[in-house]
Amino acid sequence: xxxxxxxxxxxxxxxxxxxxxxxxxxxxxxxxxxxxxxxxxxxxxxxxxxxxxxxxxxxxxxxxxxxxxxxxxxxxxxxxxxxxxxxxxxxxxxxxxxxxxxxxxxxxx
Numbered sequence: 001x002x003x004x005x006x007x008x009x010x011x012x013x014x015x016x017x018x019x020x021x022x023x024x025x026x027x028x029x030x031x032x033x034x035x036x037x038x039x040x041x042x043x044x045x046x047x048x049x050x051x052x053x054x055x056x057x058x059x060x061x062x063x064x065x066x067x068x069x070x071x072x073x074x075x076x077x078x079x080x081x082x083x084x085x086x087x088x089x090x091x092x093x094x095x096x097x098x099x100x101x102x103x104x105x106x107x108x109x
Contacts, residue, residue, distance in 0.1 A: 011059065013040070017052070018060040021091075024069065027077055027084035034087050046090065053094030058101060070095055 020033050037052060038044045062070070074092040077084040 010055075014052070014056040014059055017056050021056070021062075022066065024066075024073070027073055027088050030073070030087040030091050031083060034090070049090055050094050050097065053091060054097045054101070057095060057098035061098070061102070062095060067095060 017033060017037070020029075020036070024030055024033075034049065037049060041048060041052070070088075070092055074088040077088045079085075
């Protein structure tokens with residue numbers, strides 16, 4: 001029973017993250033989302049962050065416009081050395097991973 005409650009809470013949290021991702025306009029918005037995730041997951045690593053974001057995108061896929069927006073933000077901060085580069089890269093790599101997992105699942109069916 002506890003496991004089901006945990007899964008339900010996790011899915012609700014992913015929906016909340018997805019809602020916030022919908023309204024991303026710049027790298028600072030992404031930073032706020034990552035800070036929120038790190039608040040709830042004290043032992044957050046890059047692997048765990050990528051897994052959480054990928055789970056979010058697998059459950060609640062991005063549309064083309066959102067992908068374009070995230071791609072542009074990532075390209076704007078690609079050559080920088082700092083937190084904006086890191087957060088934009090993490091969300092972008094999670095998008096790519098989600099797309100790869102989705103296409104692999106479609107090929108297996």
